[in-house]
Amino acid sequence: MSSPATRPNPGERTPRGSRLPRRARRAQLLESALEVFVAQGYHAAAMDDIADRAGVSKPVLYQHFPGKLELYLALLDRAVDAVIDGTRAALESTDDNKQRVAATMHAFYTYVASEEGEFRLVFESDLTNDPAVRQRIDRVTTECAELIAHVIHDDTGLPDDQCRLLAVALVGMGEVSARFWLQDRVQGRDTIEQDMAAGLIAGLAWRGIRGYPRTDEQT
Amino acid sequence: MSSPATRPNPGERTPRGSRLPRRARRAQLLESALEVFVAQGYHAAAMDDIADRAGVSKPVLYQHFPGKLELYLALLDRAVDAVIDGTRAALESTDDNKQRVAATMHAFYTYVASEEGEFRLVFESDLTNDPAVRQRIDRVTTECAELIAHVIHDDTGLPDDQCRLLAVALVGMGEVSARFWLQDRVQGRDTIEQDMAAGLIAGLAWRGIRGYPRTDEQT
DNA sequence: GGATCACGCCGATCTTGACCTCCATGCGGA
């Protein structure tokens, strides 16, 4: 959450006329842009909308950011770092691998469920063809997978290629299931509690990954 | 593959001047549109590009499809049906659940690796904000998950909610891992063989899902 | 065998909408 001064009423237009120092104005513009991009996607979002939402006119927007793309990238970078840092923190929070899986999955669900809907920028972007955007979005999966692959490698001794692929699969599991769990939730459908959902998927992941090479040929 | 008459050289422009019956022209336009949408995404793709690729002028395109969106949806419907049918076929191909998981995962990998890159429409669309598109893309995950959830339910007796969430996670596993496996492959990086990759992920999935409620509290 | 007709096709144009800048204006310090 940002301070009430910069965003008095999330989702509503800020009344015009307030004079802000550069730093604060920039932060406020970022918040307004996030709300608009999350709600509308990149293409449908107009710079007018963002300026209106912030209670300023378009030229001030362009005095803080060179263009629409750079504004989007600034938000995307923030979001990407948040996911990766969250994953890293979860993995470092314990030495028990089962707990690691659980913590990571909970981190994913918590991030996806966070109020701002920031995850849409990363997991549901509509600008995937732009190289700069593509690179940042891929970085989430690759770096999270890299962190996890390390743990898998230490635990199982599998070749690096296979560790990475398994790690990517685990990330995909969390990402897709969390998105659909949230979608069910916001659609009012009665659904599973967050902790229970994350725990369920963590269980699936842990059963799949634990002691990998040994239990290869059963049933 | 389509007949040489309608697409003599994939990726190249068809020379202008050939007169085709409506049905054949429409099929050719769909193929051209698929190539362009796959290569550029929805927004970056111009109707001019598609017309050029097909060797016709823009008005012809509009005589076959009411607009850009409808053209895209026609292709998307085809792709969505292909994925769901493939999943259904894989699940019905055997009665052994381990084989079912393996067959389904192989089906996913085969689809993603298919030459036309059709999977990009479903898994990497840049029009996720349009309701019609969103609904179709979600249908892939929900219906595939529904099919899988049925099997899980019969096997484990878990509540429906949990079966569906687990099934969605499995779908996400296949989708994301297959996409990244393919990406590594097309970037020339030496990577795992398709059968081996699909088998690896199938193993992960099967270990995770088999005999679910029983082995809950180990290590 | 020749004219008619229908169908498919094209060049050129219109229009919309979104990103991005020019001149007037009003507020904070010397």
Next chain:
DNA sequence: TCCGCATGGAGGTCAAGATCGGCGTGATCC
């Protein structure tokens, strides 16, 4: 009281989706 600077309204530009009247070709009919 006067100056500098951030701000606002209005407009330019351009790309891309969508369209109109005319042309050529092959089949049909007399």
